[in-house]
Amino acid sequence: MNAVIDVYRRSPFWATFVLVMLKMVLFRQFNFGTIQIDRLLADAAAVLVILCIAELLTTARWKSVVFGSVNGLLSLILFACSVYFAFFGSVPTYTALSGLDQVGQVGDSVKAAISPKFYVLFADLVVLVVFALFSLRGKTRRSGAGSAGKPLYVGIALIIALGASVVYVRTDMDISNELVQAERLGVLNYQVATAINERRANEAIKDADPEKTAAALEQLEQEQFGTKTQAGMPKLFGAAKGKNVIVVQLESFQDILVGLELGGKEVTPVLNDLIENDGSYYWTNIFQQIGQGNTSDAEWNVNTGIYPTGTEAMSKGYGDRAVPALPRLLAEDGYVTNTFHVNDVTFWDRNRMYPALGFTKYYDKPFFENDKFNALGASDEEMYRVGFDVLQQHHKEGKPFYAQFITTSSHHPFWIPEKFKKIDVPQSLKKTQLGYYIEATNYTDYALGLLIDNLKQNGMWEDTMLVVYGDHFGIQEKEAAPEFVEEQLGINYDNRIARFNVPLLIHVPGVEGASSKQVGGQLDIMATVSNLLGLDLKEKGLSIFGKDLLNTDKNVLGMRYYLPTGSFFNNDIMFIPGKGFEDGTAYDIETYEPVADFSKYRGDYDYILNLMKLSDEYVKLLPKR
Ligand code: GP9
Ligand code: MN
Numbered sequence: 001m002n003a004v005i006d007v008y009r010r011s012p013f014w015a016t017f018v019l020v021m022l023k024m025v026l027f028r029q030f031n032f033g034t035i036q037i038d039r040l041l042a043d044a045a046a047v048l049v050i051l052c053i054a055e056l057l058t059t060a061r062w063k064s065v066v067f068g069s070v071n072g073l074l075s076l077i078l079f080a081c082s083v084y085f086a087f088f089g090s091v092p093t094y095t096a097l098s099g100l101d102q103v104g105q106v107g108d109s110v111k112a113a114i115s116p117k118f119y120v121l122f123a124d125l126v127v128l129v130v131f132a133l134f135s136l137r138g139k140t141r142r143s144g145a146g147s148a149g150k151p152l153y154v155g156i157a158l159i160i161a162l163g164a165s166v167v168y169v170r171t172d173m174d175i176s177n178e179l180v181q182a183e184r185l186g187v188l189n190y191q192v193a194t195a196i197n198e199r200r201a202n203e204a205i206k207d208a209d210p211e212k213t214a215a216a217l218e219q220l221e222q223e224q225f226g227t228k229t230q231a232g233m234p235k236l237f238g239a240a241k242g243k244n245v246i247v248v249q250l251e252s253f254q255d256i257l258v259g260l261e262l263g264g265k266e267v268t269p270v271l272n273d274l275i276e277n278d279g280s281y282y283w284t285n286i287f288q289q290i291g292q293g294n295t296s297d298a299e300w301n302v303n304t305g306i307y308p309t310g311t312e313a314m315s316k317g318y319g320d321r322a323v324p325a326l327p328r329l330l331a332e333d334g335y336v337t338n339t340f341h342v343n344d345v346t347f348w349d350r351n352r353m354y355p356a357l358g359f360t361k362y363y364d365k366p367f368f369e370n371d372k373f374n375a376l377g378a379s380d381e382e383m384y385r386v387g388f389d390v391l392q393q394h395h396k397e398g399k400p401f402y403a404q405f406i407t408t409s410s411h412h413p414f415w416i417p418e419k420f421k422k423i424d425v426p427q428s429l430k431k432t433q434l435g436y437y438i439e440a441t442n443y444t445d446y447a448l449g450l451l452i453d454n455l456k457q458n459g460m461w462e463d464t465m466l467v468v469y470g471d472h473f474g475i476q477e478k479e480a481a482p483e484f485v486e487e488q489l490g491i492n493y494d495n496r497i498a499r500f501n502v503p504l505l506i507h508v509p510g511v512e513g514a515s516s517k518q519v520g521g522q523l524d525i526m527a528t529v530s531n532l533l534g535l536d537l538k539e540k541g542l543s544i545f546g547k548d549l550l551n552t553d554k555n556v557l558g559m560r561y562y563l564p565t566g567s568f569f570n571n572d573i574m575f576i577p578g579k580g581f582e583d584g585t586a587y588d589i590e591t592y593e594p595v596a597d598f599s600k601y602r603g604d605y606d607y608i609l610n611l612m613k614l615s616d617e618y619v620k621l622l623p624k625r
Pocket of ligand 2 (some may be wrong): 294
């Protein structure tokens with residue numbers, strides 16, 4: 001041990017280099033499952049740049065402290081990135097790490113993502129700190145006795161390392177798949193590539209104009225789907241014209257729950273009833289399309305039909321805009337627009353996003369009695385109790401309303417108080433994460449039923465269109481492996497297609513609904529709802545990046561963030577790119593089995609990359625409020 005410490009004292013530069021590189025090896029193993037020796041050179045170049053700069057800027061007296069701090073900081077970054085990767089399946093960018101201030105309130109979920117092995121990243125630091133304390137007590141302070149060498153050599157090393165980093169970054173700069181890019185460049189150079197790409201995109205916006213973007217979108221759609229031959233109005237245009245609209249976003253709600261029975265009991269009796277007896281439209285192949293903003297991005301998707309950029313929560317990046325969103329359009333038509341969520345409105349910057357979307361009023365934490373349901377506060381029941389009173393008031397005053405309810409009772413980790421549980425899960429699921437998930441989502445379904453009953457009993461059901469969908473997956477592979485889910489629930493399940501599949505239901509009074517296998521995503525909800533309300537979005541000058549699902553039989557939709565950019569779903573497959581299209585992988589959307597020959601979908605890949613680029617351009621050009 002003493003010998004090791006002696007090496008550190010004599011050459012903190014090289015000792016730190018070796019220690020940090022060992023951590024880079026661990027980071028690759030933890031997250032990518034392989035060390036990738038050739039790509040370690042990219043890590044080495046970036047680490048050398050940082051260490052050379054530290055070496056040149058510090059005097060001998062401070063070297064041990066400075067190199068110790070650099071080591072500490074890099075260890076912290078690698079630790080945070082590993083936790084993030086365990087939770088989201090991607091390497092975070094600097095913007096994602098800066099958004100980590102949100103984690104406090106979902107602390108239980110974050111704790112669950114920390115694997116004990118990640119703490120190894122700090123092992124050397126503990127030893128070094130203990131040693132530093134001893135050497136201080138013994139007054140043997142002799143820091144930086146040796147160093148990396150003379151400034152000239154360090155300068156040359158810096159230039160070589162910097163040059164190598166530039167070459168690495170330039171070579172892999174244009175890979176759209178973030179995961180492949182991060183693996184190739186290493187966590188540090190990946191940040192540089194992200195920053196350069198972000199700057200490039202912002203520069204390009206300076207010459208763009210919304211009309212050109214709209215024209216380019218129109219052309220892209222025509223090339224991809226052809227000109228519509230259908231004459232006259234689209235099907236069901238205005239079928240819910242003038243009706244109230246209630247949009248319910250179900251937290252962590254996967255489509256596998258709908259229709260599921262456990263021990264002879266339905267998990268979602270309310271949703272099942274809406275589909276079977278109330279005659280709703282129900283789509284079985286709808287996929288989440290959220291980015292970094294998770295729940296809040298789902299709200300964004302549904303109200304705007306614009307792709308999340310994936311590089312930041314949309315509420316954070318675009319909360320200062322006047323977005324031509326559904327609440328804003330309906331407010332122009334005389335609707336009162338409210339949104340209800342029991343958590344603090346500042347979470348996910350909703351205090352900025354709601355006015356950006358044009359909501360007239362939001363109801364957050366102070367409006368609800370905290371029945372201490374979970375870490376986010378009150379139960380769904382309480383949210384609907386308060387919300388219903390508000391809506392009934394509007395109804396009495398004869399004002400049409402658009403109301404959004406963001407549920408929270410089925411938020412991860414799904415631990416709900418005993419007294420709220422409505423379902424008795426089979427013994428084999430008791431005290432398992434999957435069991436907790438079933439209990440929480442069953443409660444979510446139950447609480448929604450109370451809202452529906454209230455609407456029916458008070459003569460509001462026939463005046464109201466109800467839209468219900470899931471914000472994103474709930475099941476984490478680490479907590480419930482796909483095989484376990486299959487065995488326990490008796491279903492065909494996989495970790496991507498089935499996990500990203502959320503339900504979508506729309507109930508329109510007086511209209512006989514239907515179940516549909518048409519593939520779609522959250523971005524399609526705005527176009528579908530607008531059609532039912534008789535809103536012609538094109539006529540209003542909006543660019544919409546989703547499709548009206550009631551008038552579509554072909555669809556291609558993109559997913560980023562939870563899958564690398566360039567990934568898409570179409571009527572047949574889920575596609576995930578590699579470095580590009582050719583080295584990608586495709587899976588059958590029904591069987592989840594790999595599809596070997598996917599060459600005929602090349603056009604869909606090009607289309608989705610272009611579509612998302614146009615969407616990013618469009619959102620960046622939106623006017624500030
Ligand atoms: C908090 C809630 C968090 O307000 O929206 O949900 P999440 O984004 O963690 O799913
Ligand atoms: Mn959520």
